Amino acid sequence: MQEAIISEEQWLRVQELRKHKRRPTKTGRTSLFSGLLYCYDCKSKMHFVAAKSMKRKQEHFRCSQYKSGRGKCAMHYIRDIVLERLVLEAVSDLSDFVRCYEPVFLYLLAKKNNAMRQKEYQQLQKAVENGTKRIAEIDRLIEKVFEQNAGGILSDERFAKMLQSYEKEQKALTQEVEENLQTLQNAEQRVVDLRLVLRTLREMTDIKELTPTLVNSLIERIEVHNSDKSNGHSHVKVDIYFTAVGMIDIPTEKEILATMEEIRNNPQDFKFVA
Numbered sequence: 001m002q003e004a005i006i007s008e009e010q011w012l013r014v015q016e017l018r019k020h021k022r023r024p025t026k027t028g029r030t031s032l033f034s035g036l037l038y039c040y041d042c043k044s045k046m047h048f049v050a051a052k053s054m055k056r057k058q059e060h061f062r063c064s065q066y067k068s069g070r071g072k073c074a075m076h077y078i079r080d081i082v083l084e085r086l087v088l089e090a091v092s093d094l095s096d097f098v099r100c101y102e103p104v105f106l107y108l109l110a111k112k113n114n115a116m117r118q119k120e121y122q123q124l125q126k127a128v129e130n131g132t133k134r135i136a137e138i139d140r141l142i143e144k145v146f147e148q149n150a151g152g153i154l155s156d157e158r159f160a161k162m163l164q165s166y167e168k169e170q171k172a173l174t175q176e177v178e179e180n181l182q183t184l185q186n187a188e189q190r191v192v193d194l195r196l197v198l199r200t201l202r203e204m205t206d207i208k209e210l211t212p213t214l215v216n217s218l219i220e221r222i223e224v225h226n227s228d229k230s231n232g233h234s235h236v237k238v239d240i241y242f243t244a245v246g247m248i249d250i251p252t253e254k255e256i257l258a259t260m261e262e263i264r265n266n267p268q269d270f271k272f273v274a
């Protein structure tokens with residue numbers, strides 16, 4: 001396991017900051033999900049609508065582009081208490097799944113995210129190391145040709161050519177090293193996020209109610225579809241994106257068994273960074 005770029009404490013602080021970003025409405029009421037809700041169709045933020053005259057069960061979200069019917073988007077209406085129920089259900093389901101079948105969960109996640117394997121990770125690290133060494137070496141080589149040129153050992157023409165070639169190589173390498181470092185950092189960030197999400201999910205048992213901390217650490221984003229009234233009563237679909245996990249369909253018993261078989265048959269595929 002590599003050293004994490006950010007510590008768990010820092011991560012928790014980020015979650016804390018995210019929480020405070022939530023501004024209460026004029027009435028002082030706030031929703032657990034403020035700032036996390038987006039319209040599925042236009043990807044705009046959803047507004048929380050609450051007023052003193054409203055009962056708790058009437059508080060709702062709507063697409064910020066709806067503008068009472070004068071905007072560009074449909075309402076995408078969802079009541080806050082409905083949302084609470086849906087998210088609590090999704091969180092409980094995921095937590096049950098992780099507690100019972102963590103290896104299956106990790107395997108499916110790695111497959112879905114095309115996670116970086118340990119070997120790829122090490123190759124990238126090696127590339128960064130070698131690249132950094134070569135960049136320093138080129139610095140010394142450049143210094144040397146300067147000296148040789150000044151001492152008359154190297155003609156001006158030859159010197160110019162060599163210098164140009166060294167600088168070109170160094171520029172390309174610097175860019176490559178930066179890109180590789182970014183890839184490594186992203187992978188490490190995902191690992192830290194995932195580790196904390198796993199810890200939270202493992203420790204949860206039989207939760208009755210969502211808390212701001214739970215929502216902030218587990219939920220990255222929720223997209224709300226426009227309600228479908230085709231079968232008489234309105235039904236709203238929400239896409240819940242979990243931190244470091246994304247959207248996840250909990251597999252059926254049959255799918256879980258098939259995946260366990262897959263893990264047994266391909267144990268080498270199971271060695272990803274997580």
Ligand SMILES: [Zn+2]
Pocket residue numbers: 039040041042043044063064065066073074076
């Ligand atoms: Zn919209």
